Amino acid sequence: EFTGFYKAVSSWLTFAFKFKFQAVLAATLTALSLAAVLFVGGRRLFGRVFEADPSVEDPSYLSRLSVAFWSTLLPTLAVGVFLVSTVFFFNYYNVLRGDIGVFLNALVAVIAVVFCVNRLTNAALEPRLPNWRLIPVETGPARWLVRLTTAMAVVIGVNNFLSVVNDKMGSPLSLTIARSFVATIIVGVILILMGLLKPFKAPDGSWRPWPVWLRYTAVALGVFTIATALLGYIGLAIFVSLQVVVTGTILVTAYIGFLSARAISEEGGFANTSIGRWLSTNSSYEESALDQLGLVVSVAINLMIVLVFLPLILLTWGFQPGDIQAWGYKLATGLTIGSVTISVTGILTGIIVFIIGYFLTRWFQGWLDGSVMARGKVDTGVRNSIRLAVGYAGVALAALVGVSAAGIDLSNLALVAGALSLGIGFGLQNVVSNFVSGLILLAERPFKVGDWIVAGDISGTVKKISVRATEIETFQRQSVILPNSNLINNAVGNWTHRNKLGRIDIKVGVAYG
Numbered sequence: 064e065f066t067g068f069y070k071a072v073s074s075w076l077t078f079a080f081k082f083k084f085q086a087v088l089a090a091t092l093t094a095l096s097l098a099a100v101l102f103v104g105g106r107r108l109f110g111r112v113f114e115a116d117p118s119v120e121d122p123s124y125l126s127r128l129s130v131a132f133w134s135t136l137l138p139t140l141a142v143g144v145f146l147v148s149t150v151f152f153f154n155y156y157n158v159l160r161g162d163i164g165v166f167l168n169a170l171v172a173v174i175a176v177v178f179c180v181n182r183l184t185n186a187a188l189e190p191r192l193p194n195w196r197l198i199p200v201e202t203g204p205a206r207w208l209v210r211l212t213t214a215m216a217v218v219i220g221v222n223n224f225l226s227v228v229n230d231k232m233g234s235p236l237s238l239t240i241a242r243s244f245v246a247t248i249i250v251g252v253i254l255i256l257m258g259l260l261k262p263f264k265a266p267d268g269s270w271r272p273w274p275v276w277l278r279y280t281a282v283a284l285g286v287f288t289i290a291t292a293l294l295g296y297i298g299l300a301i302f303v304s305l306q307v308v309v310t311g312t313i314l315v316t317a318y319i320g321f322l323s324a325r326a327i328s329e330e331g332g333f334a335n336t337s338i339g340r341w342l343s344t345n346s347s348y349e350e351s352a353l354d355q356l357g358l359v360v361s362v363a364i365n366l367m368i369v370l371v372f373l374p375l376i377l378l379t380w381g382f383q384p385g386d387i388q389a390w391g392y393k394l395a396t397g398l399t400i401g402s403v404t405i406s407v408t409g410i411l412t413g414i415i416v417f418i419i420g421y422f423l424t425r426w427f428q429g430w431l432d433g434s435v436m437a438r439g440k441v442d443t444g445v446r447n448s449i450r451l452a453v454g455y456a457g458v459a460l461a462a463l464v465g466v467s468a469a470g471i472d473l474s475n476l477a478l479v480a481g482a483l484s485l486g487i488g489f490g491l492q493n494v495v496s497n498f499v500s501g502l503i504l505l506a507e508r509p510f511k512v513g514d515w516i517v518a519g520d521i522s523g524t525v526k527k528i529s530v531r532a533t534e535i536e537t538f539q540r541q542s543v544i545l546p547n548s549n550l551i552n553n554a555v556g557n558w559t560h561r562n563k564l565g566r567i568d569i570k571v572g573v574a575y576g
Contacts, residue, residue, distance in 0.1 A: 064234050071232075075163045083158045090152030098145035122195055125326040131186040131197055132319045139179045146171040162231050169227035173220035180216035180312050184209045187319070197319070204262035215253045219308045222246035222301065240297050247292040247300035254285030254307065309379045317372040320364060328361035330354055409468070416468040420461025428454050447512045447528065451505060455530065493548070494531070500547035501530035509550075510557045517556035518545060 079087050119126075150167055153159045159167060188205040189195045196205065222242060229239050258281030261270035272278055284307060292300040326332050334343060334353045343353065378384070428450050436446045505528065510516050514525050516535070523537035533550060535543045558565055 064229065064232065064238060067232055068228055071162060072166070075160060079158055083156065086156035086158050087153070090149060090156055090158065093152055094145050094148040097148050098141045117192055120194060125323065125332055127195055127197055128319055128323040128326055130195060131183075132316070132323050134186045135179065135183045135316055135319075138182055139175070142178050143175050146175060165231050166224075166228060169224045173224045176309060176312070177213065177216045177220050179316075180308065181209070181213045183312055183316055184212045187315070198262075200262035201264050204260055207260065208257065208262070211253050211257050215250055215304075216308050216312075218246050218249050218253075219305055223305070243297045243301045244292050247288050247297065247304050250304040250307070251285040251287075251289035251292070251300075254281050254288065258282040258285065306379065310376060313372050313375050313379070317368050320368040320372075324361040324364040324368070327357050327364070329357075332357055413465040413468045417461050417465030420464055421458060424454060424457025424461060427457065451529070493546070496548045497531045497546045500551040501528070501532075503551060504528055504533070504547055505530075509555065510560065514560065515558040517558070518550060519553065521545065 122130075150159075150164075150171055153167070154164065187197045188200065188208055189197075190202060190206045190209060193202060198205075200208070225242055226239060228234075229242070258273065258278045261272045263271040265271050273281070284303070288300050288303050288307075291297075291303070331350070331354070334340070334350060334357070339353055339357070342356075377386075431453060432446055432450050436449065504510075510525055512525050512528060515523070516525060518535070521535060521537065521543050523535040523541075523543065525533060526536050526542070527534040530547075532544045532546050535545055537543060
């Protein structure tokens, strides 16, 4: 079988270099250029993010997590781009024939998995830099863990590649069973060796093993794989071996990403990153704003991890790309639960439409106030009333359009509106009274911003009129928030309602004589 495979590959190489040499060279150079642009550009832009700095003696946990995650993801993406683009351009230039194309696709998958496993174990264990190590194991055991994990990935990868070769060449079933049997036995032995390894050193100098649950899990998986192979269940044994390598790599990478996102979301976590320090130096962001931005970044990282790694896990467990695509399309376009349809695309569209409407309203408010009314010498109080009215109307309109764009039928909110009306009638009377009073104040304008008014025991200058309350600044520089209903239902004196002139009565004492 090996002789037949060698003849097939050598005949294709002879054909490619004799008749398609320029196409092979162009395809290879193009793929290398794409990978180089991604890798070199990533190193220049995000070098500090995914490269461990040997000069740092005590890096933070967030820095170690970030380096481990990105130093696995970015180089793997670069290698993946090179491999996928190579296959694509070979097909584009008609370099591949049927059987060689199948062999090359299988080889690409093997190289990608082995490279990713090797990068992940090196990033998490860092045999050369103990201070950047995520798991506090000793240097010697760390090197052995990297070797054993890489060897396990190589065994599984070579076995899968040879299974594709045997299937394409119509090899005997006995050869396939024998090859898979040897591969599963090797993987089982490696798992047992990893479980029995003693990676920790106690203060007294003795070596300590893994935690009990981890040690027993690794040994149990190894024994199960060997036992199933010896009992003749080769398919089950090879499936378990494959999932240990592939699914384990995906889950560990995703878990490191989740830990990084959680560390960024903690108070002060984002500010301690290189990007946070750059923003703190080159912008006006305060610590609270950086913390809020860290929460946004954390949510974005979690969402990216779910969108990237969940389909990969489903594919490794036998789901077809069409099934995943159908589920994604159904989730995006509408998921029906009872009589309610939830559409992720619709919700995102509604949010985007509302944000656009909100910013358009704010822009129109500024343009109307600063360009139109300011040039027209409109009174300050009138300008404030018009600006507030336009703002409330614009935000309300943007909310209605956003709800409609999200696919929510407004007629379905009738029951909710009725319940809210009942609640407003009983429990929110004061709020509604103040709201309506605010609208009356903005419309009638018995006083405006800048007027000197007297309301009961409060005397001062009006600073702001909103729909719920009015802000008054007394002559002692105290800000008083007065509900609008008090200003409508009670007498209010306005010293500057018509003009700035006023009369003050001064009592003068006169002697009787």
